Amino acid sequence: MKFFLDTADLSEIEEVASWGALAGVTTNPSLYARIGGKLEDFENHLVKICKLVDGPVSGEVTAEDRDGMIEQGRTLAALADNMVVKIPVCVEGLAATRVLAEEGIDVNMTLVFTVPQALLAARAGARYISPFVGRFDDIAEDGLGQLDDIVTAIQNYDFGHPVEIIAASVRSANHVTQAALMGADIATVPYGAMKQCIYHPLTEQGLEKFKADWEKVKNA
Ligand code: E4P
Numbered sequence: 001m002k003f004f005l006d007t008a009d010l011s012e013i014e015e016v017a018s019w020g021a022l023a024g025v026t027t028n029p030s031l032y033a034r035i036g037g038k039l040e041d042f043e044n045h046l047v048k049i050c051k052l053v054d055g056p057v058s059g060e061v062t063a064e065d066r067d068g069m070i071e072q073g074r075t076l077a078a079l080a081d082n083m084v085v086k087i088p089v090c091v092e093g094l095a096a097t098r099v100l101a102e103e104g105i106d107v108n109m110t111l112v113f114t115v116p117q118a119l120l121a122a123r124a125g126a127r128y129i130s131p132f133v134g135r136f137d138d139i140a141e142d143g144l145g146q147l148d149d150i151v152t153a154i155q156n157y158d159f160g161h162p163v164e165i166i167a168a169s170v171r172s173a174n175h176v177t178q179a180a181l182m183g184a185d186i187a188t189v190p191y192g193a194m195k196q197c198i199y200h201p202l203t204e205q206g207l208e209k210f211k212a213d214w215e216k217v218k219n220a
Contacts, residue, residue: 001180003197004055004166004188008032008045012191013052019198024055026130026168026188028086028110029062043079050080058108058128060086061096069096077105084108084128089117094124101125101161108166118150122159129154130188132169133179144175148182155183173197 002023005016008031016022027049037045046059057080061072069092073085077100084106087093097107101124108128109121113136121129131150133143151165167179167187173196179187189197 001176001184002055002186003194004186005194006031006168006170006188006190008037008049009035009191010045010048010052013049016191016194017052017054022053022055024057024082024186024188025049025053026058026086026108026166028058028060043075046076046083047079050082053082056082056084056106056108056128058084058086058110060088060110064092066092066095066099069093070099073100073105073107074103086110086130087126089121094120097121097124097126101127110168112150113146115149115153118154118165119157122154122157122163125161127162128164128166128186130166130168133167133175134169134171136169137171143169144178144182147179147184151182151184 003021004024004026005013005022006026008027013025050057059076061069063069063072069087076085077083085100086108087097088111089109100107106127108130109126110130112118112129112131118129131147133147136143136146147167154163154165164185167184170187170189170193172193176187176189176197
């Protein structure tokens with residue numbers, strides 16, 4: 001499973017990219033708002049992210065009609081070679097995905113919560129499909145169970161083009177573990193949960209012990 005970072009924050013991206021395992025970034029309008037992003041800087045900001053990451057970067061359309069999504073999608077895709085156009089799953093979004101996919105533009109279909117939504121996204125030509133685990137849990141549903149069903153359903157078929165499942169709305173290291181065990185291709189993880197993925201108390205304790213014992217060696 002590959003790791004994407006779910007953020008629009010350049011310093012977070014720079015830091016995690018320096019760890020050596022970052023394969024991509026996903027953003028959305030809320031994440032851009034969270035960093036105080038301005039409308040007029042949006043495209044430039046995406047270009048900056050694309051330069052920091054050696055892998056796909058998702059930028060989301062905000063238009064709500066098919067033609068608007070197509071136009072915005074073309075504009076976003078032209079910003080950088082690694083730009084992926086994120087489109088919400090809905091009638092207009094599926095129709096826009098079909099057109100953009102036929103033009104060779106990679107689409108990440110977002111806000112996916114069910115198997116039929118995921119299958120329709122893949123049939124419309126989406127390269128990436130993003131089931132939201134945490135938000136499904138938030139409404140007392142089984143987010144991981146839903147992800148498992150979607151991974152299984154997508155793996156059952158050949159869509160004639162590559163399709164990768166991105167476990168999204170990830171909230172913890174356990175979500176990452178379970179997504180990997182299910183065979184999700186990618187997990188897009190927020191910065192806090194990404195740090196949680198590295199940390200373990202026994203690793204910390206082990207390091208302390210090695211350090212203390214090495215002092216003994218040096219002083220022997
Ligand atoms: C996915 O690409 C989304 O940006 C993201 O995972 C949303 O998750 P949230 O529930 O943390 O907002």
